[in-house]
Amino acid sequence: MKASTRTTNSRKRKSKEVGTKKRTPALVRTPTSGRDLALPKSEPLPSSGRPVAVISGERGTALEYASICVTGGYDVALWSVHPPVEKKDLPERITASTIPPRSASVALELTNVDQGGKRKNIEHLDRALAPDIAILSSSLTVSASEQASWITGRHRLVGFAGLPTFGNAQVVEVAPTVHTPRQTMQVARVFFRSLGKDVELVQDRVGLVSARIICQLINEAAFALQDDIALPEDIDTAMKLGVSYPHGPLEWADRIGVDNVVAVLSALQREYQEERYRVAPLLRNLALGGTWWRRSAVESSTEGQS
Numbered sequence: 001m002k003a004s005t006r007t008t009n010s011r012k013r014k015s016k017e018v019g020t021k022k023r024t025p026a027l028v029r030t031p032t033s034g035r036d037l038a039l040p041k042s043e044p045l046p047s048s049g050r051p052v053a054v055i056s057g058e059r060g061t062a063l064e065y066a067s068i069c070v071t072g073g074y075d076v077a078l079w080s081v082h083p084p085v086e087k088k089d090l091p092e093r094i095t096a097s098t099i100p101p102r103s104a105s106v107a108l109e110l111t112n113v114d115q116g117g118k119r120k121n122i123e124h125l126d127r128a129l130a131p132d133i134a135i136l137s138s139s140l141t142v143s144a145s146e147q148a149s150w151i152t153g154r155h156r157l158v159g160f161a162g163l164p165t166f167g168n169a170q171v172v173e174v175a176p177t178v179h180t181p182r183q184t185m186q187v188a189r190v191f192f193r194s195l196g197k198d199v200e201l202v203q204d205r206v207g208l209v210s211a212r213i214i215c216q217l218i219n220e221a222a223f224a225l226q227d228d229i230a231l232p233e234d235i236d237t238a239m240k241l242g243v244s245y246p247h248g249p250l251e252w253a254d255r256i257g258v259d260n261v262v263a264v265l266s267a268l269q270r271e272y273q274e275e276r277y278r279v280a281p282l283l284r285n286l287a288l289g290g291t292w293w294r295r296s297a298v299e300s301s302t303e304g305q306s
Contacts, residue, residue: 055079056079056121068168072196075094079101081096104129108135108137112138113263119147122151137162144158158184163260174188176201207271212268218252218283235248253286
């Protein structure tokens with residue numbers, strides 16, 4: 001009788017312990033491919049059977065990564081992309097959405113210039129998506145840890161280097177935050193590997209690695225141009241032939257977007273308060289002036305007048 005009572009009490013204690021044990025959200029089962037990324041249990045996969053990536057942010061970068069995701073086997077929902085994208089202009093498997101779809105298996109936030117808009121996007125994604133869905137956010141102008149502090153689901157956010165043309169690189173820089181568990185990092189690795197990319201872990205610092213170096217090169221070239229040391233094409237040629245860069249610094253600025261370059265440099269200066277990150281006045285003026293200065297635009301304008 002006493003043995004039976006002890007057994008009953010033991011079961012009650014174990015039941016109580018199980019009921020009160022704190023659980024952390026499981027992000028994914030052990031994945032082996034992009035199709036193994038977690039999906040909300042309350043929402044089925046779309047009829048195509050492909051995983052869904054929701055992408056928000058600046059139009060050029062968003063469209064670039066959307067195309068890469070489609071090639072990697074995803075359907076893409078563009079949400080909160082600025083400037084807006086017309087649905088009729090989108091290719092197959094990329095759609096424009098008015099809300100983040102609950103069927104998303106991963107989210108990308110690709111805003112670098114407008115930090116206020118970036119925060120709103122991340123906060124909205126955190127509220128809209130299931131708690132086990134990772135948010136991979138460009139962290140070049142604001143650290144991933146700071147971004148994670150904006151939301152309740154801090155465990156779900158991981159930083160990476162997202163700039164125009166960076167999506168074409170073989171390696172992607174990924175920066176975990178102080179809140180990032182192993183499961184979220186596994187999601188990031190699986191996702192980028194499903195796009196055919198290698199993952200390089202870096203510290204969570206503004207600018208990360210490649211963008212910091214490239215933007216400083218562009219800034220120095222802008223100072224040289226401002227001081228009439230050489231013509232733009234001569235600066236680009238000297239760097240390509242002299243150190244075998246794939247692009248000259250001013251050509252790189254055109255590809256990345258001068259506004260993005262200025263945003264990264266400004267963030268670095270705010271973070272470190274060092275003179276080396278001071279934005280060249282000419283570069284800042286070019287960012288404010290839009291595309292008028294580009295050679296292609298100048299040539300088109302000249303042809304139109306002839």
